[in-house]
Amino acid sequence: MKRMLSFIITVVVLTGAMVFTTPGLLDRVRLGLDLKGGFEILYHAEPMDTGGTLTRASLQKTAESLEKRANALGTSEPEVTTEGTDRIRLKIAGVTDEAEVRKKMKEPAVLTFRSAKEGDKPGVYSKIELVGSDFVEGAAEVQRDNLNRPEISISIKNKEKFAEITERLLGKELAIYLDENLLSSPPTVRQVLTDGKASISGGYTLDEAREIADTINLGALPLKLTEKYSQSVGATLGKQSLNDTVRAGIVGSVIILLFMLFMYRLPGVLASFALILHTWLLILVFVLADFTLTLPGIAAFILGIGMAVDANIITNERIREEIRSGKGIMSSVKAGNKTSFRTVMDANVTTIIVAAVMFAFGTGAVKGFALILIVEIVLSIVTNLYFAHWLLTVLVKAGALKKPKQFGVKESDISAL
Secondary structure, three states, X not given: OHHHHHHHHHHHHHHHHHHHHHHHHHHHOEEOHHHHOEEEEEEEEEEOOOOOOOOHHHHHHHHHHHHHHXXXXXXXXXXXXXXXXXXXXXXXXXXXXXXXXXXXXXXXXOEEEEEOOOOOOOOOOOEEEEEHHHEOOOOOEEEEOOOOOEEEEEEEOOHHHHHHHHHHOOOOEOEEEEOOEEOOOOOEXXXXXXXXXXXXXXXXXXXXXXXXXXXHHHHHOOEEEEEEEEEEEOHXXXXXXXXXXXXXXXXXXXXXXXXXXXXXXXXXXXXXXXHHHHHHHHHHHHHHOOOEEOHHHHHHHHHHHHXXXXXXXXXXXXXXXXXXXXXXXXXXXXXXXXXXXXXXXXXXXXXXXXXXXXXXXXXXXXXXXHHHHHHHHHHHHHHHHHHXXXXXXXXXXXXXXXXXXXXXXXXXXXXXX
């Protein structure tokens, strides 16, 4: 009685959670360009100065700058990723003027140190004193002062120019801008600096200091972006793709559930419930981890469900083989679960290894496909192995499953021991 009660409570609670939360979760899933519509550009990055070097840090910082610019344009959740050693891919939705996006995005990030002109309002710094190319490449780094507070050390190429600026602005503020955005509270010039080296402090946190240092290093090596590829996906086309994909998924899922019910009777119902729970958990992961759902992601989604169905079929077939050999129901369930577990785990582990390699060496859609597939397999192990096995064992121990025909096995197929 206790086993049956725990089974009923588990199923009812999970069913209620899925029914009440699924509509809200679906509305919160972030859709990619191929499903929602938008604009995508692939850029090739190279140093502005002849003979300059392109570093991983400068590429990443340029990508962050692009994301900030896309947000400033009012676009919806821009997605910016680096690919390889010299490429940046930008995906944005809600684009109304593609020409303006192209123009704004390809401008190099501009770092400036500014002072206040005579007549500037408080908090306004309009006079440019230093630009990114005035700094020594890669010289900005975070250090600690005598009180263990974070500060940024920098080096300037032209010592005389820097000495003149610090002498003129002694006791005044020297603000740091990236494009037209003030990075932090402006530091104050404390002394005249004649050796081209300085330390910037201003009560920064360690993360703020690192961001400023990275930005200065980026400004010392601004990158030129060249558009290599672009595509525009209309909202109508994206919506049609999504509707067609959802429709195909629903039809396929219904066919799978009917097949499991017809072939395996009540154990098939349990397997179907585990599959539904698996799908719900995957949607929950999408929302909590803020994954972007794309067509390749849906392909991985469907592939993962197919593998989950295979796991359930293998388990139920192993159990049926044990029953046909003449074993009792409880013994058959234990033996079938044990042998199928090893088989399914081996298949899942090898697939995870392949997906991990794809994620490590792939780019763009390949990475997305691999990541979703890995998440799918992990959830499948939890729901379609451990949880489905537990549900079946509980029902058998509770006496609700005690006849071979409940597993789709005919009495005439059972061998005599």
